[in-house]
Amino acid sequence: MPSRDGPAAVEVVDLVKRYPRSETNAVDGISFTVAPGETFGLFGPNGAGKSTTIGILTTRLRATGGRALVGGVDVSRDPVAARAQLAVVPQHNNLDRALTPRQNLLYHAAYHGVPRAEAEQRATTLLDRFGLTERADRRIEAYSGGMAQRLMIARAWMHEPAVLFLDEPTNALDPQTRMLIWSRIREMRDRGVSIVLTTHAMNDAANLVDRVGIVDQGRLLTLDTPQNLVRGLAGQAILDLTVTPAARDDADAVLDALRELDGVRKAERRPLPTGSAGGPGRGGGRLAAALAAGALGGGAGGLGGGGRAAALAALGGEGAARLAGLGGEGAARLAALARARANGDATTATLPGQPGGRGGRIRVRLHLATDPAALLGPALALLTARSAALNDIHIGEPSLEDVFIELTGRDPR
Numbered sequence: 001m002p003s004r005d006g007p008a009a010v011e012v013v014d015l016v017k018r019y020p021r022s023e024t025n026a027v028d029g030i031s032f033t034v035a036p037g038e039t040f041g042l043f044g045p046n047g048a049g050k051s052t053t054i055g056i057l058t059t060r061l062r063a064t065g066g067r068a069l070v071g072g073v074d075v076s077r078d079p080v081a082a083r084a085q086l087a088v089v090p091q092h093n094n095l096d097r098a099l100t101p102r103q104n105l106l107y108h109a110a111y112h113g114v115p116r117a118e119a120e121q122r123a124t125t126l127l128d129r130f131g132l133t134e135r136a137d138r139r140i141e142a143y144s145g146g147m148a149q150r151l152m153i154a155r156a157w158m159h160e161p162a163v164l165f166l167d168e169p170t171n172a173l174d175p176q177t178r179m180l181i182w183s184r185i186r187e188m189r190d191r192g193v194s195i196v197l198t199t200h201a202m203n204d205a206a207n208l209v210d211r212v213g214i215v216d217q218g219r220l221l222t223l224d225t226p227q228n229l230v231r232g233l234a235g236q237a238i239l240d241l242t243v244t245p246a247a248r249d250d251a252d253a254v255l256d257a258l259r260e261l262d263g264v265r266k267a268e269r270r271p272l273p274t275g276s277a278g279g280p281g282r283g284g285g286r287l288a289a290a291l292a293a294g295a296l297g298g299g300a301g302g303l304g305g306g307g308r309a310a311a312l313a314a315l316g317g318e319g320a321a322r323l324a325g326l327g328g329e330g331a332a333r334l335a336a337l338a339r340a341r342a343n344g345d346a347t348t349a350t351l352p353g354q355p356g357g358r359g360g361r362i363r364v365r366l367h368l369a370t371d372p373a374a375l376l377g378p379a380l381a382l383l384t385a386r387s388a389a390l391n392d393i394h395i396g397e398p399s400l401e402d403v404f405i406e407l408t409g410r411d412p413r
């Protein structure tokens with residue numbers, strides 16, 4: 001990571017935590033370093049050991065083994081000095097209900113030795129920044145979960161810590177509150193605060209964090225920038241195809257055939273989207289969007305003038321060039337798909353003259369090592385040769401969540 005001035009914001013070396021009467025380690029030898037000013041995401045499935053790691057770093061829990069330092073201070077040797085450097089927003093509401101929101105902030109500031117006048121000024125500013133001014137002097141019981149979460153983040157900021165720990169800061173919050181909280185966290189990051197956060201909202205956090213550590217069963221599986229993780233593990237792009245195999249064909253055989261195409265790194269079955277076509281990760285769906293808008297709906301058996309142009313424009317650059325190179329039949333199939341979708345028949349569309357497969361429609365995700373547009377022609381040719389109906393196409397980029405699933409599997413914990 002960039003800045004290496006002064007001690008690391010966080011240093012964890014071979015950290016182990018075993019809870020009493022437990023047969024396994026909740027944290028099982030984790031090591032990582034967070035540089036000053038870095039925003040670090042600790043991601044993992046339920047029970048992976050994230051909160052336990054944060055609990056040790058913030059002095060709530062004692063480690064069984066290894067070392068944990070915050071701002072160069074060993075948290076088990078000098079927890080008081082460590083606490084002066086850090087603030088934590090825990091997963092569960094630990095506000096003092098006997099106090100008003102403003103009093104919660106002032107009490108926290110007093111504990112950290114912030115002079116009274118300065119604390120009052122900070123409290124007023126923070127209550128405003130978090131949209132809490134109107135409720136600042138009312139009892140906490142009246143607070144919604146989102147307001148409590150905003151107050152806990154404001155409270156954490158009262159003594160302007162060097163390192164901020166956020167344990168699932170947007171969990172169970174409405175979209176408005178989530179947006180506000182991400183934006184305030186971003187402000188803190190921009191002011192140079194070192195941040196360690198856990199979240200299941202990985203794709204939201206992907207734009208915020210400098211690096212990500214993915215943990216499972218107490219172990220660190222990988223650690224890198226979101227960009228490198230996505231690039232390295234999931235391939236360059238994703239092509240989702242919703243396909244109805246021919247009546248005599250078999251879904252797994254279609255999947256295997258698609259997997260064999262040049263440029264396909266991995267092929268897997270995905271659940272069918274509910275309603276009309278959904279799609280993978282962010283940034284995808286340009287062609288699907290064009291199809292949904294009926295942009296391809298030209299004359300029978302081909303991509304009609306304006307529709308074709310719109311679809312090609314939707315694909316952009318090289319994709320357009322490749323799609324333009326599709327032969328008559330491939331283009332006809334896309335046009336038929338577009339017509340079906342334009343008629344609002346997205347959930348039942350099969351191509352004219354194509355029987356439904358014996359197992360019904362399937363959704364296949366192809367992870368590509370190449371430009372998705374390069375795969376469109378071969379994929380369509382393959383489906384045509386097998387008399388399979390193509391119901392939907394969606395082009396997307398893999399997301400951090402795809403990487404996460406690839407590393408930690410699909411089974412719920």
Ligand SMILES: Nc1ncnc2c1ncn2[C@@H]1O[C@H](COP(=O)(O)OP(=O)(O)OP(=O)(O)O)[C@@H](O)[C@H]1O
Nearest residue numbers: 019020022026044045046047048049050051052053
């Ligand atoms: N107080 C405790 N006593 C015994 N076991 C515990 C305790 N707290 C957590 N554990 C266990 O330790 C493991 C790690 O839990 P932890 O809460 O750190 O996971 P997590 O990654 O934060 O999960 P989540 O995403 O659900 O918050 C789990 O198996 C959990 O059941």
